[in-house]
Amino acid sequence: MEWETVIGLEVHVQLATKSKLFSGSSIEFGAEPNTQANVFDLALPGTLPVLNKKALEMAVKFGVAIDAEIGLKSVFDRKNYFYPDLPKGYQTSQLDFPIVGKGSLDVTLEDGSIKTIGITRAHMEEDAGKSLHEDFHGETGIDLNRAGTPLLEIVSEPEIRSATEAVAFLKKLHSLILYLGISDGDMSKGNMRCDANVSVRLKGEELGTRAEVKNINSFKFVEKAINIEVARQIELLEDGGRVVQETRLYDSEKNETRSMRSKEVANDYRYFPEPDLLPVLIDEAYIEEIRATLPELPDTKRQRFMNEYKLSEYDALVLTNDLATANYFEAVVLVCGNAKLSANWVSVDLQAYLNEAEIPISESPVRPELLGGLINKITDNTISSKIAKTVFEAMLAGEGNAENIIKTKGLKQVTDSGAIETMVATVIANNPEQVEQYQSGKEKVFGFFVGQIMKESKGKANPAQVNQILKDKLSK
Amino acid sequence: MFKSGIAELSRSLAAGEFSSEEITSAYLARIKEKDKALNSYITLCEEQALAQAKAADATRAKGEASLLTGIPLAHKDIFCTAGIKTSCGSRMLDNFIAPYNATVVENFNQAGVVTLGKTNMDEFAMGSSNETSYYGPVHNPWDKDLVPGGSSGGSASAVAAHLCPAATATDTGGSIRQPAAFCGLTGLKPTYGRVSRWGMIAFASSLDQAGTLTRSAEDAALMLNVMAGHDPKDSTSIDIATENYTANLNRPLDGLKIGIPVQHFAEGLNADVEQKIRNALSEFEKLGATLKDISLPNSHQSVSAYYVIAPAEASANLSRYDGVRYGYRCDDPQDLEDLYKRTRSEGFGTEVKRRIMIGTYALSAGYYDAYYIKAQKIRRLIKNDFDNAFAEVDVIMGPTSPHTAFKIGSQTNDPVTMYLEDIYTIAVNLAGLPGISVPAGLVKNLPVGLQIIGKNFTESHLLNIAHQFQQATDWHTQTPEI
Incomplete structure (x- = not known):
């Protein structure tokens, strides 16, 4: 049986703005907990979002760079769920009308060939805060510094066929966002995070059930996590089992994926258009203005x-x-x-x-x-x-x-031909046996002479001159 | 002094008849004496009010007073006030003190206004009778057994009982206009986006709008001059120029074309109320206006659409009250789920929980298209109805409410009947239009309100029409015995 791997990636890129997606708080990395959360980030009553224009600009810049359709009217939606690090009880994201539509990325594979991988969409959304489970004696600490940080979620088509292709795609994406200056792209700081939808199928058959692998935050782990997940699915199927649609967490220490929660009992996010923000309307002139700022890609x-x-x-x-x-x-x-x-x-x-x-x-x-x-x-x-x-x-x-x-x-090369001639003469005089060998047709020993001369000159003799002079002397 | 509205007080202050401190002290004393029977205030800002009054008097002494400097007002307890509790009528926020002022409050502070206190309201503005407040029902000063209307019942009762000259309020489905009608006041709901929502606690973001409860259209105009304007902090506030809303009050109404929606005079309208409204319309004819029957064919769907859209938005808007960061938190939560469940079960009242459940249901997978999407379609149809009507007429008039104020407790067990209270007002919010309710007579010594609906951003014209009516009638000067 020949199995084929089908992979689609969802990449969250943190946009390199100064402030949050909907508030003026700084997003600088490493600040003391909750020092970069203002009244809006804390979801105090009556506070309202205002879209960061710089984030919009960066999202459009990405769209233009991958030759994508740009949403002239994009709409923010509320994605509702309860979690302590989600202060509003909903994440503001874009569902039906993302800022960036279909585009593509050319990826160079290991064999040097180029593969075009489709990008389904990219949309703006806000990050959640962090729940801190250590240091609180069984309780949970909440740090809302990250809450509201602007993200661009980039979704690829399921056109990736191996872990190495996935890595090549990610590296290209990484390269592109750095070229565009829209993100610091530092995976260790979570500036770029990747989830992989992985499924396998027998060649020629229809798509298999996919599992979403999360927490793969380095190029190395992306490759390992996908390979291990593919192996798991194939083994499961060959043993007559079936793949369950679920989210799986990659554990880099054990190099395994394990089930996080089943999508079948997953949250109903109850998306609906965010009434605190009007649809984002842009025009061709705006897009052209941004296109004009694109660097050489x-x-x-x-x-x-x-x-x-x-x-x-x-x-x-x-x-x-x-x-x-x-x-x-x-x-x-x-x-x-x-x-x-x-x-x-x-x-x-x-x-x-x-x-x-x-x-x-x-x-x-x-x-x-x-x-x-x-x-x-x-x-x-x-x-x-x-x-x-x-x-x-x-x-x-x-x-x-x-x-x-x-x-x-004192590393200057010796180019004085007199000095080189003297060294050559000395070496020839000291090695009559090798001279005889050379002259009887054993040209291999030429290298021996060169080595001796270079040794004599402590490597400083000009090699071309050495060759020339040595050849002249030996042929005499 | 207590009979005076803003305009009169402003003239008295300018003439030096009394100081802001004197007015403020007098109002504070009157509130303490009279409000026990009405429950119109949640919080009295005694100390701050007197400090503001003194500052206002000092400003006036320097010759820098504006028209509203030193005027005492009350704010509905939905507007955040820095350092003063903002409860939104809920146990959930009984301990909440915002570190910021709502833009509306800030604008009044800048104008030198004195904040007497924060007025009672239906919990999170969900109600039409002011009975859902955590702080207990508000009584109607015309008859203390009756409701003042809601959700801005505290503001309405306080203004009608002369416990403040005027008050701010909010209107999501009729929450300014219906209490205005029940309490014999002028209630203005501006166009959606005309007044900033920043710092105003959200019920249904696409419908909520701040406005005024006053004793005259002139007072409403004076307040709107301070409240209206674009706010960069509110993305839905609209960036078009404001007007001087007092400038056109005295324009004659010759040639005004008034549309009379047949649907607002149909079954369900109390006959006595209808009579008062017809009389008012005749008054407008005397002032040079013409009447024309119009149709708003989808208006019967407005309540249904509203009770999908408003709860849907509310279900998300109220998710932030989770006991994690501020507000009510249940005792000794066992785990995260327990914290959420008990905090929200104990912190919210019945009506709020009912609407959160309706909204959550309407947005759920499998129901979203049937409810939310359909309601949005109806909303567009309703907007189209108004657009069509306004192609023929300048304004639309009818009753604000089908009847006069009802008894406290009479409808609390019947949410649907309660929801129908706003049958004439809700469509205006769905369409985002400005509306004003003005007193149009008494039925059995209870006030009746006439609703005037205008095109977008025609507040100036609505106030002009209301003012001309109030020049020709004295219904707005009728006050209850307190």
Whole structure:
């Protein structure tokens, strides 16, 4: 039996506004509990919501970026349920008339192919507060700082076919929202949260019953949680059981999903249009105004990197996934003018260091000007690529720019042909056996001579010159 | 002094006949003496009122007084008042003190008005008789065995008994106009969105509107001048210019076309009341108006639609009263569900619980289309009826209520009969229109109210029409023996 996985994602993105969706309270992360909750956030009687125009703008910006239909008339609804961290007893959301309608996202898969995944809709809604169960001796503390924080809920079509595709989709979405500047996208702070609707079916058959997997708040967990849920469903079905439509919580420590509550007995949310807010009316001019502020988006940038810098598709993709990396790369090129070397240094050497040290590129100890300066020293033959790695390490250690490091450490390449000739002559004289071998046709030993010479020069001899002179001398 | 309305008091204050402090003290003393029998106030703001009065007198001494500086008023206990209890007539909010003023209250404070106290009302404004208040029923000063109408019964009783010159009130389905009719007052419900709802405790957000209970149209105009206006804090308040509502009071009514809805003179209307209304209409003819029968064909559906929409909105609006953050909280809750259940069971009265259940039911999966959506359709039809009528006439007139005030306790066990109390007023809220009730005579020494309905944002015209009627008649000057 060949099973097919069907996944749809619901992603909550916290919009990077200064204040809440319907009140003037700050949404800054990490404040003391309940210091960022005003009379509206506390749902005191008689208080009323006023839509944050910036949040609307950001939602429309996202819609325009994914080429979606934008709701010229969008309507807020009340989603009713009781919970202590939901002060009004309803969440203000959008049901039938979301701000963003159908759109799509092009996602690059592992094999390099591009898949277009449909986005059903995206709507604005307010976040709930937090219930704190620790530190209250069996009671529950409520922190309403987060209550009312603006979210954009983005819903994908069930067109994702594997956990890796889901991750690729999320990474692309993540990249896009950072490009657009509409969210900080920090999953560890809950700026981007993901729920996955997962089902399996035999190839060619109709959709299976889905389970909604919640609490998967890192790319790594998305992949693991989906895989484990798919395995659970397949095992269940192959054993003759059936999948129940329900919400399942992912436990990253045990790497398992477990039932939270059955949708069959779920809340009836009794949605109805929010009478405290008029429908949100926007016009084409407003949309065009926002479209005009769109930055260069990842796909366009990738294409430009391929054209302008003659980079491979792979290099261009790696560099453009993250806006900060792309900007860093371009700043390096601006200094050194060598795109190929810049791409290698940024995506290989620098990235390896940043990954290891777990710091974002924006906080890299080596700024683009320094790296560009280093590459300049390679292209003008001051140092070899190999020596450059040593200089780079010194830069990471904060030892200054390439010029200074090369000078203090005496790493300047030997390009004086007289000096190289002397070294070559010495090595030839000291290794008559190998000379004989070479001259009898065993050309492999050429590398041995190069190694010896580089050793003699402590790596500073210009490799091209060494090759040339050595070849000349040996053939004599 | 107690016979004076706002306009007269304002002139007396300007002439230096007495100070605001004197008027305020006199009213406070009168309330203490007379209100035991009426129960029209929930909270008396003695200390604050005297401080406001002194401040008003000081302002006047500096020559900076406005028309309302130093005038004492009462606020319906639905408007939040900073530092003073705002109960909304409910046990749920018996301990609630808002840290803010409603925009309406703030506007009056800015104008130098003195707040005498907070008036009694049906719990969360749900009622037509002021019998659902946690603080007990309010009595009608014309006959203490009778209701004053509701939900703004405390404001109406207080103004009619001269326990304040005028009061604020709110109207969701008739809660200003019907008490005005029962107590012989002028009751103005402005166009939806004309007056800010911020800080006014919500019953049904799409219908609630703040207005006035006064002894004359002129007083209503003076108050509306302070209350009306766009409020950026209320997204449903409408950003169109206000008018000077006293400017047009004296325009003649020559050529005024009055529509008489046949549905408002049909079965169910008390014959004596009808007679008084017909007499009033003749009076308008003498003033140069013409009468024309019109039809509001969907008006019989208004009560049904209202009792779906208003409870639906209320069911969500009242969800915040959960015992978690403020207000009533049950003793010793065992768990979260127990906290919710007992807090809400004990904190709300019967009528409020009834409406929360009706609203919850109407919004439930499987019933939403049949009730909520259908009610919204009817609402549109009712609005269309008015639009069609206003293509032919300038204003619509009829009785405010089918009868005069009824006995306390006579209808409390029959919610449907009670809901029909507002049969002539509810459609106006569904359509968002302005309406005013003015005294039009007495039947067995009980007041009868004439309702005048206008097009959107024609408050100025309605007040002009009401004022001209009050220049020609003296029904609004009739007062009960207290």
